[in-house]
Amino acid sequence: MAELKDVKGIGPKSLSLLNKIGIFTIDDLLTHYPFRYDVLVRDDLSKIEDGGKIIIDGKIESMPILMRFKAGLNKMNFRLVTASGIVGVSIFNRAFLKSQLTVGSGVTVIGKLDKSKNVITASEIKMGLLTNKAKIEPVYHCTSGLTNKNMSTYINMALLMYGKEVFDYIPDVYLEKYHFLNKKTALNIIHNPSTMEKLKEVTIRLKYEELFAFMFKINYLKIQNKKKNQGLTRQINRLQIEKFIQDLPFELTSDQKEAVDVILNDLESVHRMNRLLQGDVGSGKTVVAFIAMLANCLSGYQSALMAPTEILATQHFQNLKLFLKEENISVELLTGSTPKKDKQRIYQGLKDGSISMIVGTHALIQEEVEYNNLGLVITDEQHRFGVHQRANLQNKGLKPDVLYMSATPIPRTYALTIFGDMDVSTIKERPKGRQKIDTYVKKNSEIKDVLKMMYEELKKGHQVYVIAPLIEESENSDLATVCKLKDQMRLAFGERYQIDIVHGKMASAAKDMIMEQFKNNDVQILISTTVVEVGVDVPNATMMVIFDADRFGLSTLHQLRGRVGRGTARSLCVLISDSDAERLKIMETVDDGFVISEEDFKLRGQGDLFGTKQSGDMSFKIANIRLDYKILLQAKKDSKEYLLNKEFDQDEIKKRLVASITNDRA
Numbered sequence: 001m002a003e004l005k006d007v008k009g010i011g012p013k014s015l016s017l018l019n020k021i022g023i024f025t026i027d028d029l030l031t032h033y034p035f036r037y038d039v040l041v042r043d044d045l046s047k048i049e050d051g052g053k054i055i056i057d058g059k060i061e062s063m064p065i066l067m068r069f070k071a072g073l074n075k076m077n078f079r080l081v082t083a084s085g086i087v088g089v090s091i092f093n094r095a096f097l098k099s100q101l102t103v104g105s106g107v108t109v110i111g112k113l114d115k116s117k118n119v120i121t122a123s124e125i126k127m128g129l130l131t132n133k134a135k136i137e138p139v140y141h142c143t144s145g146l147t148n149k150n151m152s153t154y155i156n157m158a159l160l161m162y163g164k165e166v167f168d169y170i171p172d173v174y175l176e177k178y179h180f181l182n183k184k185t186a187l188n189i190i191h192n193p194s195t196m197e198k199l200k201e202v203t204i205r206l207k208y209e210e211l212f213a214f215m216f217k218i219n220y221l222k223i224q225n226k227k228k229n230q231g232l233t234r235q236i237n238r239l240q241i242e243k244f245i246q247d248l249p250f251e252l253t254s255d256q257k258e259a260v261d262v263i264l265n266d267l268e269s270v271h272r273m274n275r276l277l278q279g280d281v282g283s284g285k286t287v288v289a290f291i292a293m294l295a296n297c298l299s300g301y302q303s304a305l306m307a308p309t310e311i312l313a314t315q316h317f318q319n320l321k322l323f324l325k326e327e328n329i330s331v332e333l334l335t336g337s338t339p340k341k342d343k344q345r346i347y348q349g350l351k352d353g354s355i356s357m358i359v360g361t362h363a364l365i366q367e368e369v370e371y372n373n374l375g376l377v378i379t380d381e382q383h384r385f386g387v388h389q390r391a392n393l394q395n396k397g398l399k400p401d402v403l404y405m406s407a408t409p410i411p412r413t414y415a416l417t418i419f420g421d422m423d424v425s426t427i428k429e430r431p432k433g434r435q436k437i438d439t440y441v442k443k444n445s446e447i448k449d450v451l452k453m454m455y456e457e458l459k460k461g462h463q464v465y466v467i468a469p470l471i472e473e474s475e476n477s478d479l480a481t482v483c484k485l486k487d488q489m490r491l492a493f494g495e496r497y498q499i500d501i502v503h504g505k506m507a508s509a510a511k512d513m514i515m516e517q518f519k520n521n522d523v524q525i526l527i528s529t530t531v532v533e534v535g536v537d538v539p540n541a542t543m544m545v546i547f548d549a550d551r552f553g554l555s556t557l558h559q560l561r562g563r564v565g566r567g568t569a570r571s572l573c574v575l576i577s578d579s580d581a582e583r584l585k586i587m588e589t590v591d592d593g594f595v596i597s598e599e600d601f602k603l604r605g606q607g608d609l610f611g612t613k614q615s616g617d618m619s620f621k622i623a624n625i626r627l628d629y630k631i632l633l634q635a636k637k638d639s640k641e642y643l644l645n646k647e648f649d650q651d652e653i654k655k656r657l658v659a660s661i662t663n664d665r666a
């Protein structure tokens, strides 16, 4: 296809300005959709208040009088005859319009009305009268040196010259099925809508196209994964697993049962498992993971469980040993701080197969680690693992089944797209007896109340987490810091209770030691940054206090809050902040992580929750996965049907879509 510079009117200067806002190709230009539309409807002079905004058209009655001031400034005045009376118009710095503003010509004026003087101070004058229908004007994201008008001109020129060549990703079958307009017409309308109805119609069509292409990719990858990734097949002794589950100290929730069932099916199937297990904090994902590891192990393969921090890996290791206490299975822990000679022994054991289960951090996937027959890899808090690290595992030439666990509940809508090439299992229901955590939003001025609440908990023999956004004071911020809070808490409670801190900059051995002390109740108040966010389990901790809570996303707050309420005692969470109370108040009433992450999405936009890495995949030009969920589902269904339909094997659209995936991945 032609290049951007081939579009008439786009010279080197405008080319570089277009590049600046991310427009490099004709396709980019044509899909630079307006971000809003101004609707121009003729106003009535008598109905506008003094100082009010007005849009009005009429014929020029008097020759414009031009006045020039210092510094190149100028002003023009003329009289305009409109349907609702005669009005004066003045406009600044449009001397260049003078030759067009001839007596008798029709113009449309947008500006502010001064009623006493009967003059409109215009911000804009457009040539031509308004029609009786509303005029809809697109408004584009521009940059300095590139006006809305330029943008519109370039786009329309590109449409005129190359509109026919623009590729349409919607296959004919679906164009016909939904009576969609062709691409060129659709683009023409989105950039020059005549009515709101037409605009709405093509908006849906263009959204559908975008989502169709997106879902095609996801479906394609999923199918490729399944084809390429012939995994291991194994026989699972379901009776044995069933018995094991019977012997657990609690009964699995039905969501847990279902997740176990689906995972065991995955393990047995020839297809390689690529599954996300998501559930709120405390929903009981870990036990599901352990059961999967056990099943894998009993079928003769090694299992690895990877956690993002040493604290968490250690905790999982201890729990796993407890879980397996009746079984004769060798379990080891491998982290960055495992002593060298232990490491050598563990490497050897993994290689010769004498170790059946390994728990650890990234250390598990380093070069020197070789496995005898790794059959299952589970990663906890998967969104914290880089894509790169995940790939690393796969590159070891192993084809283990993979299960990702995530406690950031992602509404199905997004899970479907973001983790679209994975299967998703969700644990919604919480284990019985889990209570709601009483949550309060407090101001800094109410700190005394908070300290009293803390004291009440401490007196009962319980422990408290205190969270601050920063570690140390910095010059240009008065946010709470771990160090400052330590001093304050010592003043308040130092004589009776042990207080300590843990944060991300500490050596991991020191961190582990303090966490261990907190677990053993040798420390009653633990002050920390968000390092405790991830999975730490201390049932005797019943209170969570978060300073400057407005600094965190709701999902993060929810995660933090999930650290308490793990035992039988009633637990509480206090969010301290002087701003953003409305958002934080959501936490007082909502305790469903899915609802909270949905709120987060609404408030913070789709990219934020997942960091920048994934947000690239999520940036749609016209569609919005939250608002256009219905279209998304339809596009998902259609694209899959299209993909699997052999008759379309040679189809140009399919080829293009597949090619675009290959490009993306390169």
Ligand code: ADP
Pocket (backbone or CB within 6 Å): 250, 251, 252, 253, 256, 279, 280, 281, 282, 283, 284, 285, 286, 287, 407, 431, 432, 535, 537
């Ligand atoms: P998650 O990893 O999803 O945050 P965990 O697996 O750590 O949650 O579970 C939290 C706690 O609940 C653990 O102490 C676990 O033993 C317990 N638990 C898990 N499932 C159940 C259940 N069905 N009934 C009662 N307690 C459960």
Ligand code: MG
Pocket (backbone or CB within 6 Å): 285, 286, 380, 407, 535
């Ligand atoms: Mg967990």
